[in-house]
Amino acid sequence: MSFSSRFSPGTFVLVLAVYLFYTGSVSEYDLATGSVVALVVSLIVGHWIIEDDRKAFSPRRWFYAVLYGLRYFLIEETKTHIDVAKRVFTLRANPGIVRVPLEVESDYGRVLVANSITNTPGTIVVDISDDGKWLYVHWIDVSTLDEREVKESIVAYFEDYARKIFD
Amino acid sequence: MKKDVFVALSLLTAFLFISYAVTVRDVLGIAENPLRPLGEFYLSHAFAHEGLTSHSPEVVTAIVWNYRGFDTLFETFVFFLAIMGALSVLRLTREQGMEVRALEAREPHRHMDTITRTTTKLVVVMIVSISASIALHGHLTPGGGFQAGSAMAVATLLLFAAFSKFTLERQGLTLRHTISAYALGLAIILATVIAPVLLYGGKVLEIDLLPGETGLFNLDVGEYTAVTFGFLTVFLALGVPEWIFKLVLRREVK
Numbered sequence: 001m002s003f004s005s006r007f008s009p010g011t012f013v014l015v016l017a018v019y020l021f022y023t024g025s026v027s028e029y030d031l032a033t034g035s036v037v038a039l040v041v042s043l044i045v046g047h048w049i050i051e052d053d054r055k056a057f058s059p060r061r062w063f064y065a066v067l068y069g070l071r072y073f074l075i076e077e078t079k080t081h082i083d084v085a086k087r088v089f090t091l092r093a094n095p096g097i098v099r100v101p102l103e104v105e106s107d108y109g110r111v112l113v114a115n116s117i118t119n120t121p122g123t124i125v126v127d128i129s130d131d132g133k134w135l136y137v138h139w140i141d142v143s144t145l146d147e148r149e150v151k152e153s154i155v156a157y158f159e160d161y162a163r164k165i166f167d
Numbered sequence: 168m169k170k171d172v173f174v175a176l177s178l179l180t181a182f183l184f185i186s187y188a189v190t191v192r193d194v195l196g197i198a199e200n201p202l203r204p205l206g207e208f209y210l211s212h213a214f215a216h217e218g219l220t221s222h223s224p225e226v227v228t229a230i231v232w233n234y235r236g237f238d239t240l241f242e243t244f245v246f247f248l249a250i251m252g253a254l255s256v257l258r259l260t261r262e263q264g265m266e267v268r269a270l271e272a273r274e275p276h277r278h279m280d281t282i283t284r285t286t287t288k289l290v291v292v293m294i295v296s297i298s299a300s301i302a303l304h305g306h307l308t309p310g311g312g313f314q315a316g317s318a319m320a321v322a323t324l325l326l327f328a329a330f331s332k333f334t335l336e337r338q339g340l341t342l343r344h345t346i347s348a349y350a351l352g353l354a355i356i357l358a359t360v361i362a363p364v365l366l367y368g369g370k371v372l373e374i375d376l377l378p379g380e381t382g383l384f385n386l387d388v389g390e391y392t393a394v395t396f397g398f399l400t401v402f403l404a405l406g407v408p409e410w411i412f413k414l415v416l417r418r419e420v421k
Contacts, residue, residue, distance in 0.1 A: 011292065018296040023304050030304070037299040041292065049288050111285045128280050 010056030011042035011049055061165050068161040076120060076156065084121040087140060096142035097126060098150050100135045104159055107132070109166035116158045123154055209234065222380050223306045231311060232386045236360075236372045243356060243393065250349070250397045257404045263415050270411045271333060278330045287329035294322040302391035306383035315387075316394020323399050332406035345400040352392030359385040 015038035023030050050056050087093055104110050110132050114125045122140040129136075137154055144150060188194045202210075212219050213229040221229035231239050259267060278284060302315035326335060359382055363369035367376040374382025 015292060015296045018293045019300045022297045022300045023308070033303045034300070037296060037303070041295055041299075045292060049292055107281055107285045111282050114282050115286075125282070128282055130280075132281050 006043055006046045008042050008045075008047050008050050008053055010053040011045060011047075012038045013056075014049070015041045055166070064161055064164040068165065071157075071161075072116060076116075080120045080122055084140065087122075092141075094141050094143070095138065097136055097138050098142060098145065098154070099147075100137055100151050100154055101147060102128075102133055102135055102159070104162045104167060106166040109159075109162035112162045112166065113155060113158045117154060219375070221375055221383060223383050225306055225308060225310075227309060228305050228311050228383055228387070232383055233372075233374060236374070239390075240356070240360060240372065243353070243390065246394070246397060247353065250401055253401050254346075254404055257407075257412075259415065266415045267407055267411055268336075270414070271336075271408070274333075274408070276331070276333065278334065279328070283329050287325050291322045291325055294318055294325070298322065298391070298395075302387050303384075305387040306380050310387075312387040312390025313394055315391045316398065319391070319395040320398035320402075323395075323402060327402060327406065332403065336403075340399075340403075342400060342403050345396045345403060349393055349396040349400055352389050352394075352396060355385055355389030356393065359389065 016034045019034035019037055020026055020030060023034070047053075055061060102110060102113065104113060110128065114128060114135060117123050117135070117137055118125045124138045125135055126138050127136040128134070139150075139154060143153070189197075193199070209226055209230060213221055213226040214224045221233040223229040223233075279287075298315040298318035300315075301310035301318060302312055305311035305315065323335075359374065359377075360372050363373040363376045363382075364371055367373075369376045374386070376382075377385075
């Protein structure tokens with residue numbers, strides 16, 4: 001295996017960024033040791049975590065990722081927190097497990113959708129089908145069993161962003 | 168259920184009582200005397216230009232590898248003996264090892280679902296980076312070889328759990344590699360420990376004779392390698408499914 005097919009710049013940047021962030025300083029010593037560590041790690045794992053480096057450095061994808069982060073944590077989280085807080089006091093709950101179809105192609109996209117669902121209060125991803133096309137979600141308020149409506153109320157806009165960021 | 172509540176409450180009461188006694192009533196007499204002479208010695212000498220210094224701003228690492236360096240050195244040997252003990256209890260001959268691998272290859276390849284695997288991938292790479300930072304920065308900020316090696320052991324455990332031991336072995340990571348790497352780590356430690364005697368005519372472990380922080384840096388890196396691969400060796404040895412192990416040991420397989 002040649003150097004260029006093995007080396008992944010995306011992994012290199014990720015490892016170096018984590019190294020510097022954890023070390024908490026950007027001196028010459030840190031840059032030198034961090035680069036060596038990042039080089040070794042990215043040569044060992046190759047394209048295991050980042051399959052396509054052009055995607056990892058695409059500004060458009062990063063823009064959508066930041067936008068998604070802001071929208072998710074500021075708006076969606078607040079809405080569902082308020083909803084679940086109300087349920088705690090009124091004791092209105094109709095729990096059950098529903099099946100949600102997924103249309104994202106990439107693994108990271110699926111994980112983003114699944115973890116976004118789990119992180120919002122009231123919904124937890126219980127399982128994912130082996131082909132990655134279905135999510136099984138425990139939902140605090142099963143108001144409908146219609147696939148489209150379930151998807152509308154649980155997955156919301158997560159999938160659009162997941163596709164824009166990772167697919 | 169009632170028993171749990173009782174236990175929790177009595178632990179809480181004990182904790183509050185001890186905290187009150189130690190902080191407010193000062194039963195141990197440590198409040199008036201925040202820095203003892205020995206502590207003051209370490210703090211003022213660990214990072215000094217002359218005298219009994221380790222050239223390190225990180226006092227904990229300086230104490231661990233220099234002021235009480237023999238203790239750490241012997242701890243490393245104890246760890247070595249433990250791993251050698253585990254390996255000699257679980258040892259297999261070459262033919263038995265091949266039988267084990269053949270049996271393992273016949274097993275279906277199982278791993279966890281997409282979400283767990285993808286998250287683990289990212290987390291493992293980050294843990295590797297962080298552990299390297301703990302080790303290479305161990306002589307400057309809190310950290311050190313053993314802590315970093317333990318963090319690395321967690322990364323390999325995550326790989327074992329989310330993927331499988333076979334995934335690692337199919338990538339070419341075998342017991343022989345991990346033992347060699349472990350030996351390399353120990354060799355770095357021993358070389359650094361003996362270097363003052365051979366190069367500068369000092370004593371064993373007198374690493375402040377070495378230029379600057381080289382001594383502590385080498386010891387941290389050596390310990391990092393040794394602990395990482397020591398743990399990995401044990402994990403790989405213990406990771407053989409028990410029924411395969413027993414089957415091969417009892418020679419019931421031809």
